[in-house]
Amino acid sequence: MFKKFMILNLCLVFITGCSVTTPKDPQTTTNTMTRNNHDYTFDVVSGATNGKHEGIAYRGDEKWQRMMWSGRPEIGVVTGEYYFDALDFNGGYIATVTVVAENNALRLVEFDEISPQNYYAPEWANRTKRTSGYANWQMDNGRTDTTLVTIVNAMTFLEYQMMTQNSLVGEFNAPAGSSTSLRGGFEPVAKKIAPRVEKPSNLYYIGITEAIGDGSYARLVIIYNKQDQTIYDVIYDEYFDDNPEAITDSTLRQFYRQSKYHAREFEAVTQQSTFTMM
Template sequence: MKKLILGLFAALVLVGCSNENSKAEPANEPKAKKKVVQEDGHDYQYDVVTSATTSTFGTKPDAKLTPEQKEKQMFWSVQPPIGVVKGHYYKNEGLFDGGNKGILELVTDDDGKLIHVEFNEFASENYYEPKYANASKRLSDYAFFQATNTRTDDTLVTWVNGITFLEGQMLQENRLDGNFETVKGSSNSARNGMMPLAAAMKDWVKKPFGFYYYGIAEPLGNGSTARLQVVTKDGKITQVAYDEIFADRKTDITDATLQNFYRQSKYYSLDYERETGDHFVETVDKITHQALKSQDLLRAEKQDSETYTNYMRLAEKLQTEMK
């Protein structure tokens, strides 16, 4: 979520070292094993390790694949969970690896079982590629930027692959601490950012803190998914976030002029507004601000826009869940 609840919990300042895939010290490289996992209906074949891998950051080896070959072989998903998710809410955040900001959000049921795990990262203010400074690595085109680098010719993975793989383990194993497998070639954020934040929360989830999460996501039928998320504290709305996320495949997006935004969201895309003229962020900020101020998801000034219509459809359903 872009609007952070400042002061919800004390932020952890995490100092990590960049340790991914360097061939300078092969003797220290952990042994990887092949693993096939299924996420979002897609089969992934990963090289996984149980400790940090060394870094090829800053290198640009000779290309082994054409862009067309990589597009066919690489896949990652940015889709939210479809349907309604409700439960006790916890959030932790912190800086790591030179100023990148990690945000981990958890939702548990009444028995303390994890039912939703989501990690987001925003690149540092002085990120080496200026376009991505302060940008969402999950929902902008950042993963495509990674995919164009020849360093990923061998691994065929991006930031998103490494994070969704770890999120899946935490959910399946219902734990936040201890060692986890990570994807070789995409383990920095997982090990230096997400895992320390999660470990610090292991005791938090043993009891409710008074924060409750309501989330809903539904396909819009045009190749994008609408998502509305609300957090309450002792019944009072403290956070409202709305977004529309484009499909993982170009061909699923009905408007050909929008197909280049696949695997991005309208809110976090760095190019969507500039290229389409759609003031999506401004519209959403206005709607969610009114909902937060009025403490009513449906009390938003009527607008003649598709964004408003889509938001209201989800808001009506979610408000019912909140009663």
């Protein structure tokens, strides 16, 4: 609880005018990246694919050891002008993007996707995918036996490339086997929002992410309206570690790489429906 109060106090400090250093700019080449202390190397494609990927098929523990994704925010402070947009594509899928920019530099690019109401797996209909457990479900699906990638890999790898190039529009690679959403949703929604990012926003973003112990991380975001000097929105979530063994409570280890707010089964398992901040 003390950690949560510290995060809130830091956000309030920003509103009153103080500054803190932001996380280092990410570095990437055409097929590698580092995120949340894990190094990734992808088989990449420069265009769209048919979703098929030839290669060795992995299953069971060997597959689990080889698959890695991390949708949780990185530890640190992100500030800047705030932009958000969404795009309906491919018959009811919704791609979303959050962009934070300051001094002509991208400080945050964060994608998500919402499944359509008629999604073929009804338990995932009309749900977000980044930290809901959807990627965990993908790992259990035979479609990823050869690709070893999830939609979260597509999101985060594209985010890294955009941050490194400091551009929302350009030539970007996709992890092989995960290009459908990237080409059809994430790149187009980024292109859609790009002209707005070139202009000042009335909304200012202050986001702080910290480790809060027991294999959990918290992010508090305050979006501040500069024009009328009011708080436009407050967003809080807690995220579980990428490694289930790092989560102290064994009953919560099933939610590794997920967040409390978005995890599909979190409320049913824990009987927790809301966060108590104060």
